[in-house]
Amino acid sequence: xxFLSNIGRGAIGGLAYVGGLARLGxxxxxxxxxxxxxxxxxxxxxxxxxAMAVGVEALPILSVITFFIxxxxxxxxxYELRKFGALQFVASAVAISITRELGPLMTAxxxxxxxxxxxxxxxxxxxxxxxxxxxxxxxxxxxxxxxxPKFLAMILMMPCLTTWADMMGVFGGAVFGVTGASFTxxxxxxxxxxxxxxxxxxxxxxxxxxxxxxxxxVGCHExxxxxxxxxxxxxxxxSAVVMSIFLVVVVDxxxxxxxxxxxx
Amino acid sequence: xSPETTEAAVSVRDLRVRYGEREILHGISFDxxxxxxxxxxxxxxxxxxxxxxxxxxxxxxxxxDIWIKGKNMCAMSDAELDDTRKRMGLSFQGGALFGSMxxxxxxxxxxxxxxxxxxxxxxxxxxxKLEQVGLAGFESYMPSQLSGGMKKRAAVxxxxxxxxxxxxxxxxxxxxxxxxxxxxxxxxxxxxxAFRMTIVxxxxxxxxxxxxxxxxxxxxxGDILAMGTxxxxxxxxxxxxxxxxxxxxxxxxxxxxxxLQMLTGEAHDRAL
Numbered sequence: 001x002x003f004l005s006n007i008g009r010g011a012i013g014g015l016a017y018v019g020g021l022a023r024l025g026x027x028x029x030x031x032x033x034x035x036x037x038x039x040x041x042x043x044x045x046x047x048x049x050x051a052m053a054v055g056v057e058a059l060p061i062l063s064v065i066t067f068f069i070x071x072x073x074x075x076x077x078x079y080e081l082r083k084f085g086a087l088q089f090v091a092s093a094v095a096i097s098i099t100r101e102l103g104p105l106m107t108a109x110x111x112x113x114x115x116x117x118x119x120x121x122x123x124x125x126x127x128x129x130x131x132x133x134x135x136x137x138x139x140x141x142x143x144x145x146x147x148x149p150k151f152l153a154m155i156l157m158m159p160c161l162t163t164w165a166d167m168m169g170v171f172g173g174a175v176f177g178v179t180g181a182s183f184t185x186x187x188x189x190x191x192x193x194x195x196x197x198x199x200x201x202x203x204x205x206x207x208x209x210x211x212x213x214x215x216x217x218v219g220c221h222e223x224x225x226x227x228x229x230x231x232x233x234x235x236x237x238x239s240a241v242v243m244s245i246f247l248v249v250v251v252d253x254x255x256x257x258x259x260x261x262x263x264x
Numbered sequence: 265x266s267p268e269t270t271e272a273a274v275s276v277r278d279l280r281v282r283y284g285e286r287e288i289l290h291g292i293s294f295d296x297x298x299x300x301x302x303x304x305x306x307x308x309x310x311x312x313x314x315x316x317x318x319x320x321x322x323x324x325x326x327x328x329d330i331w332i333k334g335k336n337m338c339a340m341s342d343a344e345l346d347d348t349r350k351r352m353g354l355s356f357q358g359g360a361l362f363g364s365m366x367x368x369x370x371x372x373x374x375x376x377x378x379x380x381x382x383x384x385x386x387x388x389x390x391x392x393k394l395e396q397v398g399l400a401g402f403e404s405y406m407p408s409q410l411s412g413g414m415k416k417r418a419a420v421x422x423x424x425x426x427x428x429x430x431x432x433x434x435x436x437x438x439x440x441x442x443x444x445x446x447x448x449x450x451x452x453x454x455x456x457x458a459f460r461m462t463i464v465x466x467x468x469x470x471x472x473x474x475x476x477x478x479x480x481x482x483x484x485x486g487d488i489l490a491m492g493t494x495x496x497x498x499x500x501x502x503x504x505x506x507x508x509x510x511x512x513x514x515x516x517x518x519x520x521x522x523x524l525q526m527l528t529g530e531a532h533d534r535a536l
């Protein structure tokens with residue numbers, strides 16, 4: 001019976017966590033969509049500031065990582081394809097796996113490491129130093145003030161970053177295509193364009209938006225649930241990263257299955 | 265239904281606050297008079313911080329009323345509560361200045377968010393408030409560049425930005441050396457004399473309490489133990505009040521049975 005009650009407790013805890021994320025996301029959505037109509041202004045300045053930190057400043061590291069991922073995919077794909085003398089399919093293999101899966105996923109991983117953890121640390125520190133309470137006593141809603149700009153920035157920047165990551169991945173593949181297979185840069189690009197359907201790119205971008213929502217919700221939720229004491233901030237940051245990676249993979253699975261069912 | 269008289273700025277009636285199963289405040293009632301400085305004294309874990317958090321609307325009470333300007337804070341909607349909060353200022357124990365903004369931006373924030381004032385006017389108010397707390401010229405400093413006493417002063421300036429009717433202080437002299445602490449006390453006295461502000465201070469520093477208070481309130485284990493003027497407190501014969509004011513340590517273990525219970529942990533709830 002102990003075993004069963006542990007399963008039950010775990011399930012309830014997990015559902016409560018997801019419920020907490022949904023409530024936070026819902027309130028942020030309210031302040032984004034309905035709040036401005038009720039005289040609660042959107043903090044576009046803060047959102048732009050966040051977008052810089054989340055998006056623009058992530059470009060160098062994201063470029064390098066996805067470039068390498070594209071190159072690795074091409075090498076791994078070629079290892080199998082050359083047995084069949086089908087090296088010309090490297091371009092399409094890279095293009096499809098980058099745009100549908102690895103572009104959005106690698107972007108999410110980079111953004112979790114850079115921004116999801118930063119959200120949890122920022123809000124957690126503010127919780128410990130009573131800055132969250134200070135916002136409340138100044139009649140400033142912490143969700144409106146802190147979380148909404150982060151959601152806005154993420155929803156905007158994730159598809160942009162993913163598009164860039166897709167390009168860099170394809171470019172990484174092209175480096176192998178040109179040096180290791182019989183492509184020129186031009187033929188590689190046109191082979192990529194021929195292989196891709198619009199829905200490959202769109203499904204990747206849709207996923208990236210969902211990843212952005214998950215990363216922001218988890219990061220901010222972990223920040224707000226920081227207990228007293230500075231060591232708790234470290235704990236929040238760690239669990240924000242672990243939880244985000246886990247939930248991003250879960251969301252990825254759900255959406256990939258959904259697209260698979262829809263695209264038949 | 266408001267029991268508020270003309271001279272009461274805040275009336276607390278039968279206030280109870282609980283965290284989960286544990287009741288922290290067991291139904292306390294008092295008035296804060298307009299223009300007075302009320303010091304809430306109490307030991308660690310007495311419930312004085314919870315009382316302060318409830319007064320500024322950070323905790324919702326489980327029952328009881330807090331009347332401010334004829335309105336019951338405990339029955340307010342979130343929007344009404346926000347309107348009430350704009351008329352209060354709270355200076356936090358650690359200052360709680362926003363670390364990502366300069367001192368000046370910290371003071372400007374409530375003005376920018378809640379008023380339609382022009383930026384030039386906001387800048388003038390900000391400099392005025394910083395001057396009042398003795399921090400003129402520090403507006404472009406980051407909070408991390410300030411000492412503990414200066415952070416507290418800056419926090420007071422931010423709390424005063426909206427010209428609140430009531431100013432709350434959480435442990436104003438905690439963690440400060442005696443000279444700086446005296447400076448913060450003087451600041452409170454100055455605010456009281458110059459602006460006739462209603463001030464509520466939560467502290468356990470006796471010297472500071474007797475210097476700034478008009479009236480005092482001693483809280484012990486969630487109940488009001490004594491309330492009165494400085495003179496009334498000093499002449500009190502209540503054993504717990506005397507113990508607190510004369511700084512007599514708690515006897516370590518009262519009896520054999522208590523000691524046994526402590527060891528076995530059976531009377532654990534009583535200790536809370």
